[in-house]
Amino acid sequence: MNSKEPVTRKVIPIVPEEGYGPLLPEDSQGVMVSLYASHEKIYPRSVSGLFSNWRWATVFLTQLVFYGVPWLEWGQRQAVLFDLGTRRFYIFGLLLYPQDFIYLAGLLVISALSLFLFTAVAGRLWCGYACPQTVYTEIFLWIEKKVEGDRSARMRRDAQPWSFEKVTRKGAKHFLWLAVSLWTGFTFVGYFTPIKELGIEFLQLSMSSWEVFWTFFYGFATYGNAGFMREQVCKHMCPYARFQSAMFDKDTLVVTYDSERGEPRGARSRKADPVALNLGACVDCTLCVQVCPTGIDIRKGLQYECIGCGACADVCDTVMDKMGYARGLVKYTTENAMSQHWTKSQTWRHVLRPRVLVYTAILVAVVLAMLVSLTLRAPFKVDVVRDRGVMARIVSGGNIENVYRLQVMNATESLQRYKIAAMGLPGLQVKSENVVLVESTQSRWVTVRVQLPFDAATPGSHAIQFEIDSLDSSGHLTEKSVFLVPR
Ligand code: SF4
Numbered sequence: 001m002n003s004k005e006p007v008t009r010k011v012i013p014i015v016p017e018e019g020y021g022p023l024l025p026e027d028s029q030g031v032m033v034s035l036y037a038s039h040e041k042i043y044p045r046s047v048s049g050l051f052s053n054w055r056w057a058t059v060f061l062t063q064l065v066f067y068g069v070p071w072l073e074w075g076q077r078q079a080v081l082f083d084l085g086t087r088r089f090y091i092f093g094l095l096l097y098p099q100d101f102i103y104l105a106g107l108l109v110i111s112a113l114s115l116f117l118f119t120a121v122a123g124r125l126w127c128g129y130a131c132p133q134t135v136y137t138e139i140f141l142w143i144e145k146k147v148e149g150d151r152s153a154r155m156r157r158d159a160q161p162w163s164f165e166k167v168t169r170k171g172a173k174h175f176l177w178l179a180v181s182l183w184t185g186f187t188f189v190g191y192f193t194p195i196k197e198l199g200i201e202f203l204q205l206s207m208s209s210w211e212v213f214w215t216f217f218y219g220f221a222t223y224g225n226a227g228f229m230r231e232q233v234c235k236h237m238c239p240y241a242r243f244q245s246a247m248f249d250k251d252t253l254v255v256t257y258d259s260e261r262g263e264p265r266g267a268r269s270r271k272a273d274p275v276a277l278n279l280g281a282c283v284d285c286t287l288c289v290q291v292c293p294t295g296i297d298i299r300k301g302l303q304y305e306c307i308g309c310g311a312c313a314d315v316c317d318t319v320m321d322k323m324g325y326a327r328g329l330v331k332y333t334t335e336n337a338m339s340q341h342w343t344k345s346q347t348w349r350h351v352l353r354p355r356v357l358v359y360t361a362i363l364v365a366v367v368l369a370m371l372v373s374l375t376l377r378a379p380f381k382v383d384v385v386r387d388r389g390v391m392a393r394i395v396s397g398g399n400i401e402n403v404y405r406l407q408v409m410n411a412t413e414s415l416q417r418y419k420i421a422a423m424g425l426p427g428l429q430v431k432s433e434n435v436v437l438v439e440s441t442q443s444r445w446v447t448v449r450v451q452l453p454f455d456a457a458t459p460g461s462h463a464i465q466f467e468i469d470s471l472d473s474s475g476h477l478t479e480k481s482v483f484l485v486p487r
């Protein structure tokens, strides 16, 4: 047989007939085909350039906020603290109760709209620059490079047998990774338990079992995801990678290889004339593949694995500079701009299309609505519950009395007095104590007796309102309820 002829193989479908176990080909000429591809480790080469600088700027900014905020003080307390035990959520001057869940919903709506907007403008901008997976992978890669060297040194060392030097370097790297991971886990728990107390508990080895669990759980998630899983999280675990294509269109900015300019690709000397050699601008150095954190070749077109980090654009620009060619063989551009050869200003005019403007308008409206609502909200909350034990009764003096239980929640950090009045029926009066004191950040249940003169209303159920005024800070609330008049 001619050695260049393709070998014909018989493919046996892998369908177990009985139970489970190794599957064998039917006959000696059959070849079993497995759909499983073993994972190949990716060694991303370090890169510098415009997009890399932007990524490092977001790494610094996000981590400054994440690691720094729990240490900030606001008065006598931690500035940002989600105290699950007492169900109080402190965000600088704001004190939120679980009843303020609407603001969390608002925050989620803002996050979703921002994601839609950024994706419509520039694809996986979030993934490439601000996603925690990218940020921590970047930090871990930086540590790896400092301890083990850049790509080629790491590849060489991994291929070598174990030696003292290899054990020391790998040990140092894992020690630093674990230190960053555990500090990350500790900081995460510090958003839910006062971080200074947590630090003292840690030093005294007296952390509670939940604090220990979450510190280690979050820490090891960071260690595993940024140290080992890396691109596999983006490729196989992140749901965003799956539905992002639904949000892309031909005017979305994505990292693109200009194949018209780059092809035919080929190596050449710096002095050679590519036109004379009938070559495009791509020198086929494969640096764009080597720097890619997901290990793909952008020259094959847009792929779902691409997180839009721009590392290939940065490194290609350095290659173009060295060759004396124009930058931008790999760049952020749109499919329409490529096919219609638009200039930068034409491209941007199309990027700012109606869809983007609508997303922006809705996002601005939701943000403004949330800010206005937060500014105007009363600094206390009231829940009204009818006392089921006492529906309605006739009391001395011939009045009809209904009894309610009011939960008054003080959302300020000082003692407050609240005045309670009942309205909605002629002659309706609060007959119990109508001014209640509530300690700072506390809630208090009070029993309120409301009376109505006999014959002031027909038998049945009547809508009434409780009017509650804060006497020490501005704030007024109206809560609806019903008053029952017996037959
Ligand atoms: S870095 Fe640029 S020149 Fe080098 S292979 Fe990639 S596209 Fe071609």
Ligand code: SF4
Pocket: 255, 288, 291, 292, 293, 294, 295, 296, 297, 298, 305, 306, 307, 308, 309, 310, 311, 312, 313
């Ligand atoms: S192809 Fe380029 S932009 Fe996409 S993930 Fe790889 S390096 Fe980043």
